[in-house]
Amino acid sequence: MNKNLLSVAIIILAIAIVFVNLLDPFKKEASEEKSNSDTEEVVSADEEIPGVDLSEVEEGKMAPDFELTTLSGETVRLSDYKGKKVILNFWATWCPPCRAEMPHMQNFYEKNKDKGIEVVAVNLTNMDNGKKEIEEFVKDFGLTFDIPLDEDGDIGMQYQAFTIPTSYIIDTNGRIASKFIGPMDELTMKNLTKEIE
Incomplete structure (x- = not known):
């Protein structure tokens, strides 16, 4: 009886591992899509913010006076x-x-x-x-x-x-x-x- 129970537990564990591995590509894809949408919200030096020149305060440039x-x-x-x-x-x-x-x-x-x-x-x-x-x-x-x-x-x-x-x-x-x-x-x-x- 104990051997049968152990065998069933091993089979269930194996099925669970296969199931998780099959779902993993879907999670990665969803994660990448979310990551891409998050990245779009981050301002890069190429983008513009009204009234702000992002290249104005780069290393090597004169610090803007104020x-x-x-x-x-x-x-x-x-x-x-x-x-x-x-x-x-x-x-x-x-x-x-x-x-x-x-x-x-x-x-x-x-x-x-x-x-x-x-x-x-x-x-x-x-x-x-x-x-x-x-x-x-x-x-x-x-x-x-x-x-x-x-x-x-x-x-x-x-x-x-x-x-x-x-x-x-x-x-x-x-x-x-x-x-x-x-x-x-x-x-x-x-x-x-x-x-x-």
Whole structure:
């Protein structure tokens, strides 16, 4: 009896394996169709977004200048930092990776501000929770670098900050040396700024 039961179980298992393998090509086909439809929604450099030139912020190109007001009410332009290496960062208070990155950014800034390296952390204010929240965030983290407010979202869009944090490393001539998506630590900032003029 036990041998018969074992034989039946083996046969059922074999049938199940054959059945799953027969269905697998259909699953792959459905998966590929879904994947293709997902891919169509991703913006490539060849596509156009109204009001945005995706080729404008490529490595090796001059970083587009902008003018914004900082949290402290001062007007700053990116061109004000020419002659210095710049970490241009895009962030928001509600973003957990941004929160994780900020202490590293502040420490890096403290160690390097007298060595010709600036941190310009553009807050995506149009997507954030208001100036009061930003002020509390800056106070809680003890941030001392410039924090321009992108109140209309134009600069974040221009710099393709679709995922945050997004950072650009800009050389002393105002050229984009590299783009980094995601949170950076001090070592990453050091390595990215060390290799540029």
